[in-house]
Amino acid sequence: MSLVFYGLPLSPFVMRVAMAARLKGLDLPMTPPPGGFGSEEYRKVNPLGKIPSLEIDGRVLPESEVICEYLDDLHPTPALRPADPEARARNRLLSRVADIYVMNPMLPIFRNLDPATRDPAAIATAVADSLAGLDKLEAFIQPGPCAQGDTLTLADCALVPILLFVEKVPPMFGGPADSFAGRPKVAAYWQAVQANPVAAGILAEMKAALAAVGF
Ligand SMILES: N[C@@H](CCC(=O)N[C@@H](CS)C(=O)NCC(=O)O)C(=O)O
Numbered sequence: 068m069s070l071v072f073y074g075l076p077l078s079p080f081v082m083r084v085a086m087a088a089r090l091k092g093l094d095l096p097m098t099p100p101p102g103g104f105g106s107e108e109y110r111k112v113n114p115l116g117k118i119p120s121l122e123i124d125g126r127v128l129p130e131s132e133v134i135c136e137y138l139d140d141l142h143p144t145p146a147l148r149p150a151d152p153e154a155r156a157r158n159r160l161l162s163r164v165a166d167i168y169v170m171n172p173m174l175p176i177f178r179n180l181d182p183a184t185r186d187p188a189a190i191a192t193a194v195a196d197s198l199a200g201l202d203k204l205e206a207f208i209q210p211g212p213c214a215q216g217d218t219l220t221l222a223d224c225a226l227v228p229i230l231l232f233v234e235k236v237p238p239m240f241g242g243p244a245d246s247f248a249g250r251p252k253v254a255a256y257w258q259a260v261q262a263n264p265v266a267a268g269i270l271a272e273m274k275a276a277l278a279a280v281g282f
Contacts, residue, residue, distance in 0.1 A: 069123075069125075070121060071098055071121070072095045072119065072121050073097075073112065073122070074097045074098075075099055075100070075118060076097065076275075076276040077280060077282075078228075081119040082269050082272070083131045083132075083225050083228055084119050084121070084131050084138070086223070089265050090147060090219055090265055091139075093138065100113075104116065114129075115129045117129060119131055120134075131225075132163075132166070136221070139221065145218075147220050147224070148221055149215070154215065159221075160207060161215065161222035161225065161226065162224075165204060166229075168200030168203045169197055169203075172196035173232060173236060175189045175192070176190055176194070190241065191241060194237045194242040198237060198242060198246060201233060201246065201253055204250075205250045205251075205253050208226075208256050210252045211255050211258070212263065214260075227266045227270065228270075230253070230256075231270055234247070239282070
C-alpha cells in the first residue's frame with residue numbers, strides 16, 4: 068500500500084495527523100501540496116483544496132479527523148480512541164468542539180492578514196467567536212494531563228495544535244493577552260499536555276513553521 072500525506076507544518080489540521088502518526092510510531096513523511104494549498108494544481112489531487120489529505124494507492128482521503136480515524140483503524144495498536152462506545156463518542160466530541168467552535172471561527176483572521184484590505188469587523192468577530200468556543204470546550208475537557216483518560220488520544224491530536232493557535236493568534240488581533248483566562252480546565256490541560264514529549268515535538272515544529280511566516 069502506498070500512502071502520500073499532503074500537508075505543511077503550519078496547519079493545525081495537518082499537525083493533528085502528524086501527531087497521530089507519531090503516537091502510533093508510523094513513518095508518514097509530509098509532502099507539500101503541489102502548487103500550494105487551495106491551488107488548481109492541488110485541487111486535482113484533493114477536490115476540497117485543503118490540507119491535509121492522504122492519498123491511499125492514488126485515491127485521495129481528505130479531512131484531518133477522517134484521516135486520523137483511518138490511520139487508527141489501519142494500525143490498531145496503540146489504539147488512539149477508547150473502545151467503550153460512550154468514551155469513544157466523547158473523544159470525538161472533543162475534536163469536533165475544537166474544530167467547529169474554536170478553530171473554524173478563527174479562520175477569517177487568516178483571510179484578513181493584509182492590513183490594506185483587512186475587514187476589522189470580521190477579525191473582531193473571529194476573535195470573539197473563537198474565544199467563546201473555548202467556553203464550550205471548557206464544559207467537556209478534563210484538566211489534564213490528557214484530554215480524556217491518562218494517555219494521549221485522537222482528542223489530544225486535535226487539541227494540541229488548535230490550542231497553540233488559540234494561545235498565539237487572538238492576542239495578536241485585539242483579543243486579551245491570555246486566551247485561557249477564565250477557562251481553568253482548558254488552561255490546566257494546556258499547561259499539562261505541553262510536558263508530553265510527543266506534544267512538545269509537534270508544538271516545536273509548528274512554532275518554527277509559524278515563525279517563518281510572521282506568527
Ligand atoms: N476541516 C478540514 C480543514 C482543513 C483546512 O482548513 N486547511 C487549511 C489550512 S490550515 C487549508 O487548506 N485551506 C485552504 C483553503 O481553504 O483553500 C480538516 O480538518 O482537514
